[in-house]
Structures are given as structure tokens and as C-alpha cells.
Amino acid sequence: MKKYIGFAAFIGLTLGYVWGIGLFTPQPKPPTEGIPHNYWHPNIWNSDTFIIDTIDVIEEDGIRWYTLDTILLAIMFVESSYNDSAYVASEDAVGCLQIRKCMVNDVNRILKRQKSPLRFTYNSRWYRDSSIQMFEIYCDHYNLTTAEEIARCWNGGPRGINNPATVGYWKKVKDEINS
Numbered sequence: 660m661k662k663y664i665g666f667a668a669f670i671g672l673t674l675g676y677v678w679g680i681g682l683f684t685p686q687p688k689p690p691t692e693g694i695p696h697n698y699w700h701p702n703i704w705n706s707d708t709f710i711i712d713t714i715d716v717i718e719e720d721g722i723r724w725y726t727l728d729t730i731l732l733a734i735m736f737v738e739s740s741y742n743d744s745a746y747v748a749s750e751d752a753v754g755c756l757q758i759r760k761c762m763v764n765d766v767n768r769i770l771k772r773q774k775s776p777l778r779f780t781y782n783s784r785w786y787r788d789s790s791i792q793m794f795e796i797y798c799d800h801y802n803l804t805t806a807e808e809i810a811r812c813w814n815g816g817p818r819g820i821n822n823p824a825t826v827g828y829w830k831k832v833k834d835e836i837n838s
Contacts, residue, residue, distance in 0.1 A: 734794075766779055767779055779793060
């Protein structure tokens with residue numbers, strides 16, 4: 660009988676200790692500055708966001724050419740203000756490029772078709788380097804070359820350039836590039 664009482668006391672003390680730790684340990688607070696309330700995601704911590712403030716614009720004969728980095732940074736700003744932890748629950752859009760699950764599926768389909776061993780998970784969307792890789796794979800596969808094609812197809816899918824609903828998005832990206 661003593662054996663069972665000792666075991667029960669051990670379990671009771673252990674559970675009490677674990678409960679006490681959980682009760683009295685301070686919980687981290689969500690960020691409040693510069694991040695809209697619907698962009699904070701409680702499961703992502705310790706991810707630094709780097710804001711790159713250099714934009715490469717090449718101008719020849721009065722025509723402005725933008726590098727992929729320039730377009731990518733503008734899209735990142737429009738999508739999430741460079742926030743790697745951005746999350747919009749209503750769309751399940753995640754990360755600095757606000758990637759949805761259907762985009763991960765499309766990129767994995769492209770990689771499978773190319774016989775590449777690389778695959779992305781839904782959690783890959785939280786990591787900037789993986790998001791950028793998916794962005795580049797998508798743009799290369801659909802042969803998106805102009806800034807407008809890239810922005811509108813990123814927003815509206817492979818045929819986004821033909822969708823009038825993506826014009827407003829392109830205007831936001833273009834304004835960010837030119838700011």
C-alpha cells in the first residue's frame with residue numbers, strides 16, 4: 660500500500676509542479692508596433708525580418724527596367740510589409756509573400772514535372788528563403804518576364820495578367836517600385 664501512496668504522491672507533485680510552471684510563467688506578448696493585428700501569428704517566434712532598402716532600376720533610352728529583386732521586394736512590401744510572420748487567417752496566406760496552400764501545391768507540381776527532388780511543405784511558407792525560391796520557380800515556369808506580368812500573375816494566378824481584378828494590385832506594386 661505504501662508503494663501506491665508514494666507513487667500517487669509523486670504523480671500529484673509532478674502534475675502540481677507542471678501546472679504551477681504553466682500558471683506562473685509569463686506568456687510572450689504579440690508585437691504591437693507596425694504589424695496589423697491580423698498579421699501576427701502566435702506560432703512563429705524569433706524570426707528576424709530584414710528590410711532591404713536598395714532597389715536596382717536600370718534606365719536605358721528613357722525606359723525603366725526593374726530587376727527581379729526590385730519586383731520581389733515591392734511584392735513583399737505590398738503583401739506583408741516585409742513581415743516573415745504575416746498571417747491572414749481568412750485566406751490562410753502565410754509569410755512575407757502571403758503564399759497560400761494552392762501555391763505550394765502548384766510549385767510542387769512544377770518541381771515534380773521537372774523531375775526535381777525538391778519539395779516544399781506548407782510550413783515552408785513561413786521561411787523567407789523558401790518563399791523566395793517558390794516565387795522564382797513560379798515565375799520561371801510560367802515565363803513571367805515583365806514586372807506587370809510577375810505582379811499580376813503572382814496576385815491572380817497564371818492567367819492573372821488577363822484578369823482585370825489584378826490591375827489594382829499591379830498599381831500598388833508599381834507605386835512601391837517608383838516610391
